[in-house]
Amino acid sequence: MFPVTFYLGAATIALVAVYLKFFYRRRRKDEPVSVPGHFIWGNGAAFAENAVEFIHNATAKFGSVFNIRLLHQHLTIINDPHSYEQFCKQSNFDFDPIQKQVNNNVFSFQLFDARQMIKEAGKKVKGKYMVANMQSFSKHLDATFEESVTEGGQGINEWCEDGLRSMASKTMFRAIFRSIFGRERPGDVFEPIKVYKSFDTFHKYFNFLWLGLPIKLFPSACRALEVLIQQPNSCDIMSRDDVSEYIKFSTNFMLEHGQSETDIIGHNLVFLHVNYNTFRVSFWLIYFLTQYEEARKELLAEITELVKEKAEYSETDGPVEITLEDVERMQVLDSFVKETIRYTSGVFMVRSVTKDTYFEKESGEEVLIRAGDRVAIYPPAIHKDPEIFENPLQFKADRFIDATFTKNGREVKNPLMAFGSLCPGKKLAITQAKWYLLNLVYKFDFKIEDGQTCEPDVHYHGHEILPPTNDVKILYKRKENVRPLELVNV
């Protein structure tokens, strides 16, 4: 038998070894300054409390490039909008390990030949496929708007009362879900509202899971995941005639590469997870509409003018036909959606550093970024930079109309970075958001119960679009005698 002191000594040595390997580091020549933090979780607490404030303060003290540590992950932050293009081009900055980290740590699966799969599958939400996706989405949206006003048993033009999250889930999330997987069958657990509710719970733990904490530590996340994995098998989903091209392609690709049904389920969840962001955007679109009456009037004027113009070319007793080009021309709508995304985005653009890399700062000075670390641009810190966006903490619906943005006297080429450089769904997500907003404003009256407000919850920084701090109650009603709109492809 060894004395207790032996075990204590061994445990201390093991802890010190772990600490030195994962937490402690000595700054090398040319490396950026490390922001001082807690000896165990590094800058995690300050980042979780308010990431934008933390990054702005660090920039003021240490300049635009500095190192932080989130638990055991060392990250170089590049807080400079002019470095965006160079960051995206740098071949030593690799997104694959990040995408693997999400698949593995959060959704418990691995994608074989991931780069090829994402490259090919990504095409199924772009170009002509984007148009097909939009047409499917718009048909489902008509149906979900209808369901949302009738499923409470009231008449079609009566006021409905609901939580705003619930209302957005019944309309936007349900339409997105069906445009991806087709319409659910009676008795399916994998149906949009159950999936929305389970995701809502599951997402609360996303950041912890992403960092590698085991899901077993979070019983609510385990229970939510139990529901989310109850999906029809791939054969069943593929037999639906209204399933999206993305799911058809990804499922076939995974089957051909010998992946299991469990892997396919995991991948379906990742795909829903990225699409869930568009639902979150829809929450904020409605919320800001109810808060900024003037902006809502301007938007309605722009929509009414378009509908009037297009009505002249449509059958008198049929729907008014609108094309995607028409939607793209709408400047007020475009600005409203972009400003909503600017205001509520919370995402990191993060890459894994494959080799020691000298990165040139805007000043011309070079900093060394260490192999094995992570390197990131943090779009929300740029979106809330007062030198780029005047009064950045204010929602300004027309901010993006005919606007250019500058920093240090030079134009910022990519002022809205919420989609990173790699998101294949950017155009689809923005177009879905626009179509949703256009229809909502044109067809519905709505208001938030007096005095109720909410804010993007800064504790969820790291999520693509931030959830609200709390829900608010919405009253909404279909307007009478409004002509139906149809999204057409000409």
Ligand code: HEM
């Ligand atoms: C408001 C909605 C959305 C936001 C804010 C968003 C944001 C992002 C961001 C920040 C990334 C990481 C990109 C980078 O670091 O360069 C990403 C990746 C990705 N997004 Fe989106 N996204 C949205 C909607 C969508 C939609 C609708 C789809 C699919 C239809 C999609 C598919 C993907 C995929 C597949 C990736 C991984 C790309 C890769 O591994 O190369 N996203 N998204």
